[in-house]
Amino acid sequence: MSDEIGYKAINLAFEKGKLHKDNTLWIDFVGGETFLDFQMLQTMVSYVEAKNKDYGYSLLFSTTTNATIFNQDILNYLIEKEFTLKISIDGDQETHDMNRVTTSGAGSFDIILKNLKYIKEFEERTGKVVQVTNVVTENNYKKYYESLVFLTQELGLRYIDTGVDLSIKWTDEQIAVLEKEIERSFDYFIDCAKNNQGFRWEFADKVVNLKKQERKKFYSCGAGIVSSYVRTDGGVYACPGYLDSSVELGNVTKKIEKERIRKLVNFRGIDNPKCESCDISQYCVEQSCIMQNLAGTGDVNKPLKIFCKMRKLMHKIHVDNEEIISHLVM
Ligand code: SF4
Known part of the structure; x- marks a missing residue:
């Protein structure tokens, strides 16, 4: 840079x-x-x-x-x-x-x-x-x-x-x-x-x-709203995990596209019937990770299979270890 x-x-x-x-x-x-x-x-x-x-x-x-x-x-x-x-x-x-x-x-x-x-x-x-x-x-x-x-x-x-x-x-x-x-x-x-x-x-x-971290009804991590990353060419991005020009929010040498940021601000969750009917939907932040979904599947509404499975595994381990977890100081 x-x-x-x-x-x-x-x-x-x-x-x-x-x-x-x-x-x-x-x-x-x-x-x-x-x-x-x-x-x-x-x-x-x-x-x-x-x-x-x-x-x-x-x-x-x-x-x-x-x-x-x-x-x-x-x-x-x-x-x-x-x-x-x-x-x-x-x-x-x-x-x-x-x-x-x-x-x-x-x-x-x-x-x-x-x-x-x-x-x-x-x-x-x-x-x-x-x-x-x-x-x-x-x-x-x-x-x-x-x-x-x-x-x-x-x-x-x-x-x-x-x-x-x-x-x-x-x-x-x-x-x-x-x-x-x-x-x-x-x-x-x-x-x-x-x-x-x-x-x-x-x-x-x-x-x-x-x-403890129930999924909120908005874009969960605030990437692009409370934080952004700048590439060597001056491109501004919401998330360092997805630096594709299609999601560029602007460029520090030119201008910031406010409309693109507004879209992130107004995001309220993905449209995915499988997630809606999922037992652990309320605890799953994978649904609201726009950039991760785009990077992994190219579709904002589709979480990556591996993250879906990992979230289900987290839930299973949580349930299996509820007693031990209650004694852990994190
Ligand atoms: S665990 Fe999978 S199916 Fe369930 S809400 Fe999360 S991403 Fe959707």
């Missing part, structure tokens, strides 16, 4: 921030790989801080990195600016290197292992837990449980969030295997909690809070 686009994106965020009552401006740097141009990140943070003298927002900075580029200076800077940090590791060396390779084709696991000391130091010095994303895809889903154990036990990571590859047409057989892996992982999660070795796992958060 050029500095010019970056400045314009920030100017837009400052102006739109006035429309929200929380007086908070959260700037999230995501890639590609953010640290490829750490200089630019620093330039933008300085710009935000200087500009904020006229606005007085509470500022939040966060970034996601694949942890292949790290050093003490980067670490000190992130700590000084009170960043929240998210990294991507899929599992053990074999699992990670299946999909995350350098431009020369070599696996990147060894580099990450070397840089893990910075992640640990970040956690020790800030008291903040680094969120780790592992992505489940066609060639690693059978090792989901193993990967979760590895990340939490071998690497000692305390906050795992799992992404699912939406580009795959997941078959029923593959989903059935993944469901077993996740059920096993939930048992492991509970055992760890009982043995005072608890960790945070996004899937378990959703299981535990399933009934």
Whole structure:
């Protein structure tokens, strides 16, 4: 991203921030790989801080990195600016290197292992837990449980969030295997909690809070209304999970299409008879995730099969473990 686009994106965020009552401006740097141009990140943070003298927002900075580029200076800077940090590791060396390779084709696991000391130091010095994303895809889903154990036990990571590859047409057989892996992982999660070795796992958060988070009658996450993402070409998008030009909300160098934002504001749910008659409809946010539906099925009214199945699995695990869940402090 050029500095010019970056400045314009920030100017837009400052102006739109006035429309929200929380007086908070959260700037999230995501890639590609953010640290490829750490200089630019620093330039933008300085710009935000200087500009904020006229606005007085509470500022939040966060970034996601694949942890292949790290050093003490980067670490000190992130700590000084009170960043929240998210990294991507899929599992053990074999699992990670299946999909995350350098431009020369070599696996990147060894580099990450070397840089893990910075992640640990970040956690020790800030008291903040680094969120780790592992992505489940066609060639690693059978090792989901193993990967979760590895990340939490071998690497000692305390906050795992799992992404699912939406580009795959997941078959029923593959989903059935993944469901077993996740059920096993939930048992492991509970055992760890009982043995005072608890960790945070996004899937378990959703299981535990399933009934607390009843689906609201509007667009659930507010993407495009309370948050937006800017691409390197200046295109503004509601959700980083779907950056197709068909859903561009405008461009920081030209104009923002208010009509497109209005459509998101007025969204009241999908039109899907199967979801309407579903037993767990009231607890299912998959229905209202417009961008996820578009990215996965091309149809705003059609949730992806894998997310539908995962939501049903969350409900099943919740019901099966209601007694234990009532004792968990999340
Ligand atoms: S679980 Fe599936 S069928 Fe039920 S409401 Fe959610 S997406 Fe629709």
